[in-house]
Amino acid sequence: MSFVNVEKPRPGVCLITLNRPERMNAMAFDVMVPFKEALEQVSFDNDVRVVIVTGAGEGFCAGADLEDPGWLDIFNGLTVPGIARRAMKILDDVIKTIHDMHQPVIGAINGPAIGGGFCLAMATDIRVASDKAYFRPAGINNGLTSAELGLSYLLPRAIGTSRAFEIMLTGRDVGAQEAANLGIVSKSVEPGQLLDECYRIAERICGFSQLGVELSKQMLWAGVDAGSLHTHMNHEGHAQLFLRMTTQNFEEAIKARKEGRPPDYKD
Structure with missing residues (x-):
């Protein structure tokens, strides 16, 4: 068993x-x-x-x-x-x-x-x-x-x-x-x-970006552990920049909203 x-x-x-x-x-x-x-x-x-x-x-x-x-x-x-x-x-x-x-x-x-x-x-x-x-x-x-x-x-x-x-x-x-x-x-x-x-x-x-969800979880737990607001905001900013600059998720979200459909995230 x-x-x-x-x-x-x-x-x-x-x-x-x-x-x-x-x-x-x-x-x-x-x-x-x-x-x-x-x-x-x-x-x-x-x-x-x-x-x-x-x-x-x-x-x-x-x-x-x-x-x-x-x-x-x-x-x-x-x-x-x-x-x-x-x-x-x-x-x-x-x-x-x-x-x-x-x-x-x-x-x-x-x-x-x-x-x-x-x-x-x-x-x-x-x-x-x-x-x-x-x-x-x-x-x-x-x-x-x-x-x-x-x-x-x-x-x-x-x-x-x-x-x-x-x-x-x-x-x-x-x-x-x-x-x-x-x-x-x-x-x-x-x-x-x-x-x-x-x-x-x-x-x-599951409908959201896989990387977006993973990094959100990581940032949430990092926030629980954060020693200072400024340090944590710096971590959040780099996570957001990473997704914005290395994926097409943001563009896909805007396009999908205009077309009235669920977004099809690749990352």
């Missing part, structure tokens, strides 16, 4: 599904390693313009697999601290891979996103939640820290410091509608409409 399913349900769209529903798609290593490999492969599939990540069954991702986290050969010969460091690297790399993908990644949050699952959801570029979804920073409830896998970096930037601090320090559940109100997700929809809504967003993105 494959714990990660990769499909192409629509032109230009790839759907990657965590497929261990009986364990709520928990982050066992035999799930996360093939998941990262699938993300890396899809990132360089130039026919894929948008990626959607979701979970099979009732949950998106339950975070740490408390039943059986799995064993990898890279753990052989190590003591517990060494194993922990290797394990952390594997999970960190999943988050970084999503961040670094060429394509925008839409998180279709179909159910509970708990602990590392909350972190995984926040790593995606756009998030849409089923009404059945909820988000929980679980570490604080287990005598640990809720700051893991980038959550203490990404959540405050998405919803502001006070609300992020309150959620992460209380370890409470955030339901789908509240998540939409706060900005954790773009919107919440009925469960049967979740993928259709994600496809709708994806298909709109």
